[in-house]
Each structure stands twice: as C-alpha cells, then as structure tokens.
Amino acid sequence: MKTARPPGPAAELVALRLRLAEAEETLRAIRHGEVDALLGPGRQGGQVFSLAGAEHAYRMLIEAMNEGALTLTTEKMILYANECFARMVKCPLEQVTGSSFRRFLSAADGATLRAHMKVAAQTGVKIQLLLHAGDGSKLPVQISIRPLAKEGGKNLIIGMVVTDLTESRRTEETLRALTQRVVQVQEAERGQVALELHDNITQLLCAILVRSQTLADQLSTHDGPAQQEALKLRDLLGHTAEEVECITRNLRPGVLELLGLDAVLRATSTEFTARTGVVVTLTGVALTARLPPDTELALYRILQEALKNVHKHARAHQVSVHLARHGNTVQLLIKDDGVGFNTQRPPASSKGGSRLGLLGMRERAAYVGGTLTVKSVRRTGTEIEVKILLSPGSSTVN
Ligand SMILES: Nc1ncnc2c1ncn2[C@@H]1O[C@H](COP(=O)(O)OP(=O)(O)OP(=O)(O)O)[C@@H](O)[C@H]1O
Ligand SMILES: [Mg+2]
Secondary structure (H helix, E strand, C coil): CCCCCCCCHHHHHHHHHHHHHHHHHHHHHHHCCCCCEEEEEECCEEEEEECCCCCHHHHHHHHHCCCEEEEEECCCEEEEECHHHHHHCCCCHHHHCCCEHHHHCCHHHHHHHHHHHHHHHHCCEEEEEEEECCCCCEEEEEEEEEEEEEECCCEEEEEEEEEECHHHHHHHHHHHHHHHHHHHHHHHHHHHHHHHHHHHHHHHHHHHHHHHHHHHHHCCHHHHHHHHHHHHHHHHHHHHHHHHHHHHHHHCCHHHHHHCHHHHHHHHHHHHHHHHCCEEEEECCCCCEECCHHHHHHHHHHHHHHHHHHHHHHCCCEEEEEEEEECCEEEEEEEECCCCCCCCCCCCCCCCCCCCHHHHHHHHHHHCCEEEEEEEECCCEEEEEEEEECCCCCCEEC
16 A cells, blocks of 8 residues: 655645745735735634725825835734835835734834733824834834724724834934024023123122222211212112122022032022022932032023022922932922913913923933923922933042
8 A cells, every 4th residue: 555755845845836926926916905805813813804995095095105004913913014114114015014013123112012002902002113124224103003993893903104203303303402502502601791790890890889988988977968878879889789790690600610519509599588588498409429510500500490480480488499319310309389380281471481491491401411300280389300310420529
C-alpha cells in the first residue's frame, strides 16, 4: 500500500505563490470596492467584516483627503487605509491594509492608544502620538478615533482620521521662540530704563532733597511759613525718591542678583501687604542653594504678576506663597482666597488690561523649562503652581 508523501519544496513554493497571488488579488479588489466582506481574526476566532457600506463616492472623497483615513477592527487590524495614510507612514498601501496599526507606534504610544480605545469605542476620542514611518522617521499626528457601524450588530469597526501635526508644531515652536524673544527684549529694556532712572532721576532727586533740607535750615524761625513749606517740599521729595527707587527695583531687581530669591520674595510680599492690605504668608522659602539667574528672575516675575492679579481681580484677604525644592524640581505655589474665575473662559476684565498676564507667566515658566498650572474655584480662590525642572548641577551654593 502507498502512503501519502509530504509535499516537497517545489510543491510548497507553488502553493505559496498561489496564496500570494490570491492575497494580492484580494487587496486589489478591496481597493477597488469589489469586496463586500473580509474575514479577520477576532476575540472569538474568525470574524466577518463587511465592506458593503463603503460606497464608491465616499471612497473617492476619503482617497482625496489630505488626512489619513482608516478603518480598523477593535484589535487594531487595518481594514482600510487611504493613500494619504500610506504616504504618512511611507509604506506601500498594500502593506498597510491587513496589517496591525500597532506597527506604526512605539510601545509607549501603543499603550496610550490601548488605554483610549475603550473610550473611543463608546464616544470617540482625540489623541496625539508619534507615528513611526517605514523609513524610520517619526511623524507627530493627531488621531481622531470614532466608533463606526457595528458589523451584524456585534463586531465594532473603528474609524480613524490621522492629521499631520508637523506644520502646526513648527508654527507653535516659532511662536514660542518669538514670545521668548519678547520676554528677553522686555527684560533688557526694563534694565535700561531702571539704569537711567537710577543714574539720572534718583541722583537728581537726591540732590534736590539735600538742597531743600539746606534751604529749610537756612530759613530762620522768623520765616515760619516759608520754613514749613521748605520742610514739606523736602518730605515730598523724599517720598518721590522712594517711589522712584521702588519702580527701579521692580524694573530690575538688582537685589535679586545680590541677595537671591528668598530676600526678594520677602521684600515683594511685605511691600504688597503694605500697599494693599492683603496679608501674604510665605512658607518653605529658605532654599539652601541659589538657583540659576534666569530661574530666579522667572519666579520673581511670576510672583509679581500673580500678586498684581490678586490686587486687580481677586478681592482676596489672604495670599499664601510657598517656595520649595524637591530634588531637581523647584515649586512655587501662590494661592489666594478671593473670588476665583473660570480658567477655561476668563471673564473680560472690567479693570482694563491686555489679558496677557497669565500668558506671560506661562511663557516665563516655559522659558526656564517649567510649567504653570492655574486652578480656580468660584468664591474659593485661585491657585497658581509653577514647577521648574532644573538641569543637574545648575544651582550654585550660597
Ligand atoms: N487671582 C485671580 N482672581 C480672580 N480672577 C483672576 C485672577 N487672576 C486672573 N483672573 C482673571 O483672569 C483674567 C486674565 O488674567 P490676566 O492676568 O491674563 O489678564 P488681566 O489681568 O486682565 O490683564 P493684564 O495682566 O494683561 O494687565 C483676568 O481678567 C481676571 O478675570
Ligand atoms: Mg493680569
């Protein structure tokens, strides 16, 4: 009796060629809208995914889009992708269709997508990821995921629109660089004005102050009213000189360079309480080492701006300022007990103002590698948190 022999390599090659030709023909048919359904792997074995809904007109529209468009199974197998997506991932379309979407993601982004997939299957979601293209390049994209029709009431099809963010990231970076340049120029100009005020106006005021004192001394007690006037003039000039000094300090806190952030935060808080009557409590301030000059300046400017907002908008009684360092992270917390506001839609200011304060604070924080978060609750108050990550070894010991 003859036993069946296993097929030899030649027969195997023929069989493989046949399967390849069949697969290519299926892909061609899918692309031309000739296929009604696909059999793909699912949780409970093979599942049928029908393509009957993909009308030709829609297909043309999707093919003409400047965004990547895909349909996937919940296991992220790509059922359909347009040419634009194939171009984004620099992969022939025939190799994209039928493959797993995960192949275009890093492990971390794969996990992010998995985490969002459940929500996506219910309501839809938008996430930003990096697509790993076939040539090894990476593309920042926004993926909008929505559940599409359920196949036969059970197998869910997911729709994805993939938008290339390269251009908008570039614009964002240009804008950021511009804003940072504005901050630099503003600091330089403030420094210049402070210098001129100090070298010219303050010196002049001091000279007049001394003269007015001399005048008051020279007027005899017989010239009572004139002497009183001279003394009043002296006091007024003294007050003006102090005001100008205060403006100069705010414009360019020389004391920041000399004495460091602790001293300036204390002085700023004391001055604020004296001027506005709002009590400022400072905690955790004593840092053991000086921070980089840019970081100290940024934190000082943020506090200045935040206190300005408290005075202008908050109607607060108390402000607490907390500065601390945890390892390489510096944290500044400014909390008031005022009226609060809607951070998503800050109300139009009745006090005038360019509404650039919060934006400027954010830019200041970003400039030194930090982030700024604003939390506010109506009738409870506002909290501003700045976190700055210092590069190792960037601080200097006092
Ligand atoms: N501490 C706060 N308490 C209550 N509302 C605040 C507080 N800080 C900011 N706001 C609200 O947020 C808005 C935006 O603040 P932002 O500092 O950006 O602009 P502004 O103070 O109105 O103007 P500018 O700072 O440019 O002079 C304010 O108009 C105000 O309504
Ligand atoms: Mg403001």
